[in-house]
Every structure is written in structure tokens, then in C-alpha cells.
Amino acid sequence: MDWQTLLQRLRPYATRRVLWAGVALALLLGSLAALGLFFYLPASRVEAPAAALTWIPGPTNTPAPSATLVPTSTPTAVYEPPARGEMGVGAYVQIIGTEGRGLNIRSAPGLATTIQFLAYDAEVFVVQDGPREVDGLTWWYIVTPVDAARAGWAAGTYLEVVVPQE
Structure with a gap:
């Protein structure tokens, strides 16, 4: 076939x-x-690595404490408010001399820093930090007594100390 x-x-x-x-x-x-x-196919002929021996030292005698330390008090910063009518931390100040234009309150001392908000003439603040000398001006960190969010650095040229009424 x-x-x-x-x-x-x-x-x-x-x-x-x-x-x-x-x-x-x-x-x-x-x-x-x-x-x-x-x-x-036969297995590849790779030799197993030799075992490594790691030496770990045993515990040692720890000497007993000889004396107990006596706790001492930590010194605290003493806050002294400024003298009456003097510019300083804790003083009340108001914005002056802007002729109605307001004062730029900044995020940090200096003319090139970010403007946080505009404060108007006669607005009252409390000084919380400063002074810092930047760009030929003296800068103070001020906060409104009624709203902690309205805070920032202001040039001292436009601040006047206000004596709180007692």
C-alpha cells in the first residue's frame, strides 16, 4: 500500500x-x-558554605549601686514683667502711626517674610517675644488678647506701650 x-x-x-x-x-x-x-538533568555542583561560628561573651558581674542619687529641683525661669510704660515681653502695645493704612504683621522678623494679617491703628496686642534686630528695625512678636490666631511679628516703630487700667 x-x-x-x-x-x-x-x-x-x-x-x-x-x-x-x-x-x-x-x-x-x-x-x-x-x-x-x-x-x-543532574543537579549543579555547588558546595554548601562552611558553618560560621559566632562567639558571644557570657554575662559579667555588674557592680551593685553604691549610693542613691538625691533628686534636685530643676531651676525654673523667672518671668519679670517690664516696668510700667516700658516695651518688653508681657507689655500691652497698640498700633500707631500708620495713618489709617494698617501695619503688616509678619510670620517672622524682617521685611521679606510672609504677611500674616493687617493690624489697624489703636488695635491692642500683648508682646510675647522679642526684640529681634532685622533689616534695621526692632521686631516684637505680638498677640491679640482676645484671639490667639492673630499673632505675628511687628516693627517696633509702629508700636506704643499702653498702660492697662487698674
């Missing part, structure tokens, strides 16, 4: 389903062959 005759006899059986089954079988056999080679 030659090839031509064999092909003519098998042609009625060569449907798409049979052809796809043959392709699937070929892929399966190829995969199994590759997997078999994977397990057949």
Missing part, C-alpha cells in the same frame, strides 16, 4: 476535531518530554 492510497482511505476521518486532537496530543507529548529533561 502506497502513501496515496493510505491518504485517500484516511481522508473521511480527518475532520477538524480529529486534527485539533492531534495538535493537542503533540503539545502534551512535547511538554512531557521537556519536563522529563528537567528532572533528568
Whole structure:
């Protein structure tokens, strides 16, 4: 029987389903062959590293405390308010001399710093920090007594000490 005759006899059986089954079988056999080679190959010959020995010293004798320390008091800062009518931390000041334009209250001492808000003439503040000499001016950190959010640095040229009424 030659090839031509064999092909003519098998042609009625060569449907798409049979052809796809043959392709699937070929892929399966190829995969199994590759997997078999994977397990057949000998393992690489890498030597295991030698064990390392780490020496950890044992505990030592700790001497007993010889004396108990006596707690001492921590010195506290003494706040001295400024003299009556004198500029300083704790003094009440008001804005003056802006001719109605107001005074820029800044985030830090200096003319190049960010403006926080505008304070108006006769507005009263409490000095909380300062003085700082920057840009040829004396700067004071001031806060309104009624709103702690209105706080910042002001040039001392536009501040006047106000004596609180008793």
C-alpha cells in the first residue's frame, strides 16, 4: 500500500476535531518530554558554605549601686514683667502711626517674610517675644488678647506701650 492510497482511505476521518486532537496530543507529548529533561538533568555542583561560628561573651558581674542619687529641683525661669510704660515681653502695645493704612504683621522678623494679617491703628496686642534686630528695625512678636490666631511679628516703630487700667 502506497502513501496515496493510505491518504485517500484516511481522508473521511480527518475532520477538524480529529486534527485539533492531534495538535493537542503533540503539545502534551512535547511538554512531557521537556519536563522529563528537567528532572533528568543532574543537579549543579555547588558546595554548601562552611558553618560560621559566632562567639558571644557570657554575662559579667555588674557592680551593685553604691549610693542613691538625691533628686534636685530643676531651676525654673523667672518671668519679670517690664516696668510700667516700658516695651518688653508681657507689655500691652497698640498700633500707631500708620495713618489709617494698617501695619503688616509678619510670620517672622524682617521685611521679606510672609504677611500674616493687617493690624489697624489703636488695635491692642500683648508682646510675647522679642526684640529681634532685622533689616534695621526692632521686631516684637505680638498677640491679640482676645484671639490667639492673630499673632505675628511687628516693627517696633509702629508700636506704643499702653498702660492697662487698674
